[in-house]
Amino acid sequence: MNSFWETDHFLGADALVIGAGIIGLSTAIELRELHPTWRVVVLERGLLPTGASTRNAGFACIGSPSEIWCDMQTLGVDAALEVIQRRWKGLRALRARCGGRDIGYEEHGGSEIFLQHHESLDHLDEINDLMRDVVGGTMFVPANERIATYGMSASIATLIYTPYEGTLHSGKLMQALWSIAAERGVVIHTGAMVTGKELLTDGWSVTAQGIMGERTFHAGVVVECTNAVMETPGRGQVIVTEPLASLPLRGSFHYDEGYYYFRSLGNRVLLGGGRNLDFDAERTTSFDLTEPVQRALEELLYTVILPTQRPRIEHRWAGTMGFSATKQPRVERTGPGYVQAFGCNGMGVAIGTEVGRQAAELAIFVDGNSRT
Numbered sequence: 001m002n003s004f005w006e007t008d009h010f011l012g013a014d015a016l017v018i019g020a021g022i023i024g025l026s027t028a029i030e031l032r033e034l035h036p037t038w039r040v041v042v043l044e045r046g047l048l049p050t051g052a053s054t055r056n057a058g059f060a061c062i063g064s065p066s067e068i069w070c071d072m073q074t075l076g077v078d079a080a081l082e083v084i085q086r087r088w089k090g091l092r093a094l095r096a097r098c099g100g101r102d103i104g105y106e107e108h109g110g111s112e113i114f115l116q117h118h119e120s121l122d123h124l125d126e127i128n129d130l131m132r133d134v135v136g137g138t139m140f141v142p143a144n145e146r147i148a149t150y151g152m153s154a155s156i157a158t159l160i161y162t163p164y165e166g167t168l169h170s171g172k173l174m175q176a177l178w179s180i181a182a183e184r185g186v187v188i189h190t191g192a193m194v195t196g197k198e199l200l201t202d203g204w205s206v207t208a209q210g211i212m213g214e215r216t217f218h219a220g221v222v223v224e225c226t227n228a229v230m231e232t233p234g235r236g237q238v239i240v241t242e243p244l245a246s247l248p249l250r251g252s253f254h255y256d257e258g259y260y261y262f263r264s265l266g267n268r269v270l271l272g273g274g275r276n277l278d279f280d281a282e283r284t285t286s287f288d289l290t291e292p293v294q295r296a297l298e299e300l301l302y303t304v305i306l307p308t309q310r311p312r313i314e315h316r317w318a319g320t321m322g323f324s325a326t327k328q329p330r331v332e333r334t335g336p337g338y339v340q341a342f343g344c345n346g347m348g349v350a351i352g353t354e355v356g357r358q359a360a361e362l363a364i365f366v367d368g369n370s371r372t
């Protein structure tokens with residue numbers, strides 16, 4: 001049974017956000033910015049955010065040549081451009097929001113490596129023409145001299161470099177978003193697994209399971225940001241090496257149409273991907289690791305990325321990405337006062353801020369009018 005204080009102060013909200021990932025925290029921050037008098041409460045199932053936002057690779061990127069070329073063919077040029085513009089806008093908004101805070105942002109640039117010829121290399125001018133409208137300069141330049149500088153294998157046939165890419169520390173980023181949300185007056189409850197919801201005449205009743213039992217919250221509007229209703233889940237497996245005495249490689253790297261990605265992380269290498277080895281097996285929300293993908297990551301590490309060193313792998317983990325056929329996230333009102341926002345297609349660092357803004361607007365404005 002709840003006390004007066006609990007009912008009066010803790011269990012009521014104007015807006016309830018489910019999930020404290022990049023989208024959930026961004027939505028909560030936007031809700032308070034758009035509606036400063038609203039009580040905004042976030043319910044997170046983990047003791048800390050326990051989704052893709054704390055399990056990703058920390059690339060602040062908008063696309064590699066082979067991926068962009070592939071999108072131009074499959075989505076069409078306009079749709080591909082729209083996706084890229086959204087990532088670019090989202091990254092700028094994220095960096096502006098976190099301005100002055102330590103999110104471990106480094107701008108060493110990014111590269112795509114090719115072991116064999118790829119069709120996109122014949123169309124680099126076309127891709128650069130498209131990207132000029134977005135970044136305002138030449139995005140991709142051939143830079144094979146960097147292969148030796150980075151200490152990578154001579155089996156790499158081509159390296160295309162872009163200065164328009166960075167990396168960040170995903171833990172520090174989430175801490176920064178958490179702090180910004182708290183400073184804006186957002187209340188975050190962790191260890192609160194939402195297990196049920198019911199539409200009432202004056203809003204929603206949302207039940208969460210915690211270690212001390214169940215609590216029912218009452219909210220005018222609900223925004224669900226759980227990354228759980230994605231069209232197609234895709235597991236991403238990641239490994240991180242021990243620190244190396246010397247690591248010439250700096251920045252972020254893409255390989256095999258983005259199915260593999262690696263970066264410097266201080267003096268370590270972080271490497272992930274391999275989902276394309278077995279799409280069926282990797283279409284899962286399980287955090288388990290699989291032997292074939294782990295083996296493929298290690299082989300790429302020891303033969304192509306660090307051919308002269310053999311560091312121990314110190315960290316291994318998996319996370320879930322949400323994919324859609326259009327490569328666009330879904331932000332929808334799915335009931336009265338109920339919004340769902342999910343499906344960043346492996347680019348949540350880039351577009352999570354934008355998705356959060358859209359979700360908050362959809363929660364607050366109905367037919368152009370703001371809820372009170």
Ligand SMILES: Cc1cc2nc3c(=O)[nH]c(=O)nc-3n(C[C@H](O)[C@H](O)[C@H](O)COP(=O)(O)OP(=O)(O)OC[C@H]3O[C@@H](n4cnc5c(N)ncnc54)[C@H](O)[C@@H]3O)c2cc1C
Pocket residue numbers: 018019020021022023024043044045046048049050051052053054055056057058059060061192193194195225226227228235236237238272318319320321322341342343344345346347348349350351352
């Ligand atoms: C291995 C990997 C590498 C990636 N690398 C990059 C990268 O380099 N750059 C990039 O831009 N993107 C990357 N991504 C994608 C990016 O991490 C995601 O797009 C983004 O984090 C999604 O954010 P989200 O808020 O939608 O979901 P999440 O971060 O998953 O947040 C959802 C939250 O909801 C909570 N939750 C779920 N169910 C409930 C419930 N019932 N009750 C309460 N809380 C609940 C979860 O605990 C979680 O904290 C990567 C993803 C993975 C998995």
